[in-house]
Amino acid sequence: MAMTGKQLFTTLDADGTLTVALEDVTVADPTGNQVLVKMEAAPINPSDLVILVGGADMETADYSPGKFVAKMPEPVNAASSARHGLKLPAGNEGAGTVIAAGDSAAAQALLGQRVACVPGNAYSQYCLADAAMCLPSGDHTAEEGASAFVNPMTALGFVENARADGQKAILHTVGASNLGQMLTRICKEDGLDLVNIVRKSEQADLLRAIGAEHVVDQSRDDFMERLTDAIRDTGAFYGFDPVGGGTLVDTAFKAMERVAVERMSEYSRYGSDQPKRMFIYGLLDTGPTTLTPSYGFGWTLSGWLLLPFLQSAGQETLARMRQRVRDNLTTTFASHYKTRVTLEQMLTKEAVMDYRQMRTGEKYLVTPWA
Amino acid sequence: MAMTGKQLFTTLDADGTLTVALEDVTVADPTGNQVLVKMEAAPINPSDLVILVGGADMETADYSPGKFVAKMPEPVNAASSARHGLKLPAGNEGAGTVIAAGDSAAAQALLGQRVACVPGNAYSQYCLADAAMCLPSGDHTAEEGASAFVNPMTALGFVENARADGQKAILHTVGASNLGQMLTRICKEDGLDLVNIVRKSEQADLLRAIGAEHVVDQSRDDFMERLTDAIRDTGAFYGFDPVGGGTLVDTAFKAMERVAVERMSEYSRYGSDQPKRMFIYGLLDTGPTTLTPSYGFGWTLSGWLLLPFLQSAGQETLARMRQRVRDNLTTTFASHYKTRVTLEQMLTKEAVMDYRQMRTGEKYLVTPWA
Numbered sequence: 001m002a003m004t005g006k007q008l009f010t011t012l013d014a015d016g017t018l019t020v021a022l023e024d025v026t027v028a029d030p031t032g033n034q035v036l037v038k039m040e041a042a043p044i045n046p047s048d049l050v051i052l053v054g055g056a057d058m059e060t061a062d063y064s065p066g067k068f069v070a071k072m073p074e075p076v077n078a079a080s081s082a083r084h085g086l087k088l089p090a091g092n093e094g095a096g097t098v099i100a101a102g103d104s105a106a107a108q109a110l111l112g113q114r115v116a117c118v119p120g121n122a123y124s125q126y127c128l129a130d131a132a133m134c135l136p137s138g139d140h141t142a143e144e145g146a147s148a149f150v151n152p153m154t155a156l157g158f159v160e161n162a163r164a165d166g167q168k169a170i171l172h173t174v175g176a177s178n179l180g181q182m183l184t185r186i187c188k189e190d191g192l193d194l195v196n197i198v199r200k201s202e203q204a205d206l207l208r209a210i211g212a213e214h215v216v217d218q219s220r221d222d223f224m225e226r227l228t229d230a231i232r233d234t235g236a237f238y239g240f241d242p243v244g245g246g247t248l249v250d251t252a253f254k255a256m257e258r259v260a261v262e263r264m265s266e267y268s269r270y271g272s273d274q275p276k277r278m279f280i281y282g283l284l285d286t287g288p289t290t291l292t293p294s295y296g297f298g299w300t301l302s303g304w305l306l307l308p309f310l311q312s313a314g315q316e317t318l319a320r321m322r323q324r325v326r327d328n329l330t331t332t333f334a335s336h337y338k339t340r341v342t343l344e345q346m347l348t349k350e351a352v353m354d355y356r357q358m359r360t361g362e363k364y365l366v367t368p369w370a
Numbered sequence: 371m372a373m374t375g376k377q378l379f380t381t382l383d384a385d386g387t388l389t390v391a392l393e394d395v396t397v398a399d400p401t402g403n404q405v406l407v408k409m410e411a412a413p414i415n416p417s418d419l420v421i422l423v424g425g426a427d428m429e430t431a432d433y434s435p436g437k438f439v440a441k442m443p444e445p446v447n448a449a450s451s452a453r454h455g456l457k458l459p460a461g462n463e464g465a466g467t468v469i470a471a472g473d474s475a476a477a478q479a480l481l482g483q484r485v486a487c488v489p490g491n492a493y494s495q496y497c498l499a500d501a502a503m504c505l506p507s508g509d510h511t512a513e514e515g516a517s518a519f520v521n522p523m524t525a526l527g528f529v530e531n532a533r534a535d536g537q538k539a540i541l542h543t544v545g546a547s548n549l550g551q552m553l554t555r556i557c558k559e560d561g562l563d564l565v566n567i568v569r570k571s572e573q574a575d576l577l578r579a580i581g582a583e584h585v586v587d588q589s590r591d592d593f594m595e596r597l598t599d600a601i602r603d604t605g606a607f608y609g610f611d612p613v614g615g616g617t618l619v620d621t622a623f624k625a626m627e628r629v630a631v632e633r634m635s636e637y638s639r640y641g642s643d644q645p646k647r648m649f650i651y652g653l654l655d656t657g658p659t660t661l662t663p664s665y666g667f668g669w670t671l672s673g674w675l676l677l678p679f680l681q682s683a684g685q686e687t688l689a690r691m692r693q694r695v696r697d698n699l700t701t702t703f704a705s706h707y708k709t710r711v712t713l714e715q716m717l718t719k720e721a722v723m724d725y726r727q728m729r730t731g732e733k734y735l736v737t738p739w740a
Binding site for chain 1: 417420421449452453456458614615620631637639640643650651653656658659660661662663664666667668669670671672673674675677678
């Protein structure tokens with residue numbers, strides 16, 4: 001009963017030619033703990049865009065039905081040499097119906113159910129997924145379950161990390177994003193203080209409407225003062241940033257240090273002893289991150305990635321996180337989409353030029369059978 | 371028996387005027403655990419230079435006997451606002467003879483002895499120091515004991531940190547520095563692999579002459595390849611950098627990631643899972659630190675400072691480190707000086723323009739009574 005269906009592949013050649021195209025693929029029968037999922041909905045997350053379009057010039061790309069060919073400029077192309085010549089699948093997560101299952105009890109138990117899953121090739125009509133990572137989504141629609149993994153587990157991961165490090169408050173530099181809204185709801189439920197940075201006043205309004213208390217608008221002249229105030233009020237010396245490039249992390253450290261220095265009774269040439277911790281978990285800006293030496297030596301900046309976190313979290317924590325997502329899929333962890341596109345439509349210029357901008361509140365959902 | 375002697379003070383006014391001058395100061399009698407030290411020798415370390423000259427324009431400064439007045443340019447001046455108007459002492463460490471002591475047994479035990487100490491105002495003729503931080507230097511000269519604290523404890527601290535994090539190899543980005551040479555000897559004694567980055571071939575020769583095995587010369591065209599080779603050979607995914615500004619940390623992360631990616635069986639858009647850790651422990655370059663998104667998310671960069679490390683290390687570790695320094699003051703932990711200057715001479719243009727360059731092997735020693 002091997003199934004044949006369309007699947008998206010992305011290939012970057014050494015000369016910088018990026019080819020993203022649909023192919024017909026016959027999927028092997030699931031074995032062991034695998035399930036075969038007929039994919040019904042898969043979101044386009046920022047982390048998917050990295051290998052889908054990356055830094056390619058999409059304005060001048062050559063678009064044809066089910067395919068585009070674009071040029072990856074230098075130095076991005078050279079920096080991507082590890083993937084040169086590799087034909088890669090895309091789509092971290094999605095939801096669909098299990099139509100076949102391997103022998104394991106866990107796999108068999110999912111047969112016929114709708115599940116959220118993390119196949120890594122979710123831009124496909126059929127996927128093989130690991131039953132252990134599938135989340136049965138009950139009566140929820142595929143759209144409701146499509147984003148049940150990456151954003152929910154990342155936002156919950158931040159809270160787990162913060163707690164493990166003894167923090168009572170978190171700073172998030174892109175507060176109004178889909179993930180930022182989830183984090184706002186989670187922190188509210190858990191009694192953690194959250195400082196949200198947003199880029200414009202509408203986003204501040206949106207966040208306040210869902211209960212955010214500390215929202216700081218980057219577009220305002222008094223941004224730095226308000227950010228310092230919010231950190232003073234909450235004690236948020238611990239933050240997460242999906243932008244990466246530029247000076248946002250530096251700004252956060254500066255504001256944290258201002259608050260820490262206010263609390264010192266004596267001047268120190270080395271800055272405050274207050275530990276300041278930031279994590280970069282995305283690359284919305286793929287330019288360099290700039291850090292200035294203006295907040296002493298008591299700071300730490302790390303990359304943060306979901307899978308290593310999950311691997312280190314332990315089964316019990318994971319199970320608790322998954323249960324919470326499942327129980328609150330249409331409330332705390334609800335995602336919203338601007339547009340639905342088919343696999344073919346997601347490769348058109350109109351769609352690509354729009355979703356690659358990753359604007360807040362304008363996430364795309366791929367529906368491979370629509 | 372209150373003693374009066376010269377002491378150096380540094381004051382930065384809000385308008386950017388930096389005044390560094392000697393004053394006659396009467397030192398209070400030592401109480402409790404304090405000792406009164408007649409200072410005989412104090413090194414000018416990079417960490418001292420920060421408040422001594424910082425980013426000031428020393429070429430156009432106004433020099434007079436026992437004093438200079440310089441202009442601190444913006445934005446450095448604004449970034450230093452926390453010290454505006456404060457009259458600060460300078461000189462982290464030095465050696466001298468204890469001529470009076472507080473009541474405590476520890477203080478009394480040091481009476482008449484030559485000690486290395488960390489008074490924070492070592493550019494003085496008399497200092498009060500904490501007996502707990504004094505290291506009796508036995509028959510050693512004051513010059514031999516003058517640098518017994520900052521560099522030795524920092525180099526030993528790196529090794530303690532690396533061991534605590536399960537590392538068997540360390541990367542050091544300024545291998546030929548006084549501290550780098552100590553670290554080379556320590557790692558050799560302790561069986562740790564050390565990758566040394568140096569700026570020129572003479573420095574590579576110098577390090578190899580004291581037994582360094584992995585020395586990589588930044589001035590060579592094949593620097594990146596050799597650095598990658600050295601990391602591959604040693605497994606040094608853990609490093610220390612006193613430069614701060616620029617791209618040296620970024621380069622180290624890139625080379626670490628190259629080695630990690632070689633070991634991966636499958637391409638990952640997220641880079642390797644290999645944890646990569648760097649610490650910035652100085653600001654030889656006070657410009658911004660630039661990080662490029664080219665080594666995945668498995669990296670962590672922190673500031674590193676000696677005192678917080680010592681505070682967290684625990685008494686037993688500290689005692690062991692101090693004993694080791696004391697036992698090896700003229701071998702493993704030997705420091706070399708280019709020039710001796712009096713307190714007056716250290717404020718002349720000739721001296722300032724020379725020592726502020728912090729060239730390898732050209733450290734100055736202040737001798738307040740010479």
